[in-house]
Amino acid sequence: MTAARKMCFDRILPRDVMRPLLTTTGPSGMPRAISPRGKAWLNGSNLKVRFLDGSETEQATAREQALWWADYANLTFDFGDAPDADIRISFNTSDGAWSYLGTDARQLPANEATMNLGFLDGGTAGHEFGHAIGLAHEHSSPSGGIEWNEPVVLADLAGPPNFWDEATTRHNVFFKYSIDQIHGTEFDPESIMLYAFPASWTKNGIATHANEILSSLDKEFVAGEKMYPRSGTVPSTATVLTVGADRATADIGKPGEEDLFRFTADQNGAYQIDTRGQTDVYMKLFGPNSQTALINEDDDSGYGLNPKISAQLLAGDYYVQIRHYDNSGTGTYSIGVKRR
Numbered sequence: 001m002t003a004a005r006k007m008c009f010d011r012i013l014p015r016d017v018m019r020p021l022l023t024t025t026g027p028s029g030m031p032r033a034i035s036p037r038g039k040a041w042l043n044g045s046n047l048k049v050r051f052l053d054g055s056e057t058e059q060a061t062a063r064e065q066a067l068w069w070a071d072y073a074n075l076t077f078d079f080g081d082a083p084d085a086d087i088r089i090s091f092n093t094s095d096g097a098w099s100y101l102g103t104d105a106r107q108l109p110a111n112e113a114t115m116n117l118g119f120l121d122g123g124t125a126g127h128e129f130g131h132a133i134g135l136a137h138e139h140s141s142p143s144g145g146i147e148w149n150e151p152v153v154l155a156d157l158a159g160p161p162n163f164w165d166e167a168t169t170r171h172n173v174f175f176k177y178s179i180d181q182i183h184g185t186e187f188d189p190e191s192i193m194l195y196a197f198p199a200s201w202t203k204n205g206i207a208t209h210a211n212e213i214l215s216s217l218d219k220e221f222v223a224g225e226k227m228y229p230r231s232g233t234v235p236s237t238a239t240v241l242t243v244g245a246d247r248a249t250a251d252i253g254k255p256g257e258e259d260l261f262r263f264t265a266d267q268n269g270a271y272q273i274d275t276r277g278q279t280d281v282y283m284k285l286f287g288p289n290s291q292t293a294l295i296n297e298d299d300d301s302g303y304g305l306n307p308k309i310s311a312q313l314l315a316g317d318y319y320v321q322i323r324h325y326d327n328s329g330t331g332t333y334s335i336g337v338k339r340r
């Protein structure tokens with residue numbers, strides 16, 4: 001018997017459940033995942049955080065560990081009572097510890113928790129805030145080389161304190177993110193995003209220990225150009241687009257680069273934003289007058305492999321984030337916004 005293990009429960013949106021498992025054939029004939037979705041907030045975001053319940057001590061622990069990330073990532077946390085808080089935390093002791101990933105939190109009703117801290121052992125809050133800023137589980141890294149002993153893991157996690165059914169364990173433990181979906185490139189045994197498991201869970205005898213503080217790679221990664229670099233483009237330095245004007249040309253010059261555009265809708269109405277060209281890019285739209293309110297995201301609704309978002313928008317300022325579909329991809333494209 002192994003000791004009871006408190007495992008973190010990844011919360012995923014219903015429409016994400018099937019997507020990562022599907023593959024299709026891209027132009028090159030290579031299989032690829034249909035929808036890798038960037039979960040990161042816009043670089044430089046100020047994330048509003050609201051506690052739905054919890055004691056002063058519990059809230060203080062959560063606040064302290066959230067700031068572990070803000071010391072390195074170009075993000076700030078604003079703890080308060082904002083009704084439109086981006087991250088909403090409950091401390092329900094019968095619901096384990098979990099968090100939605102990054103911008104997924106914006107897709108939930110505003111009265112629902114986006115994170116639960118049912119226990120606060122060690123660096124649990126730091127780990128869950130890692131998810132809240134868009135980090136996945138380190139053990140999901142395909143470079144980790146873990147061969148799960150599935151019957152043992154399924155049996156252990158079906159018992160207390162997790163009581164997970166097979167599907168839940170398959171998702172939370174066995175599912176390996178496709179290489180397209182993750183930014184990380186090497187397995188970091190010191191990462192706070194790693195969970196502890198015993199050697200009996202793997203066929204090749206690999207065991208891990210829980211990490212209660214950020215590793216040096218965790219710090220480097222969230223401060224790096226693929227996540228939240230202090231030197232990167234932030235909303236105030238975004239490239240300005242004019243509604244109805246000629247299309248702007250841009251390019252993803254380096255793998256992992258994200259371009260940021262800003263436009264002003266001067267009246268309420270239907271707007272369309274799209275890209276053109278041969279580069280397979282992915283689009284996210286935020287606003288109005290907010291860097292964190294995700295309105296929509298799109299991969300291929302436009303011409304060819306281009307994204308297109310059509311939406312009824314209120315007058316205000318909007319941000320459009322463009323990244324390559326593949327983390328290793330680069331290329332040029334044009335982008336335009338017009339009224340419909």
Ligand SMILES: [Zn+2]
Nearest residue numbers: 008009127137
């Ligand atoms: Zn987790």
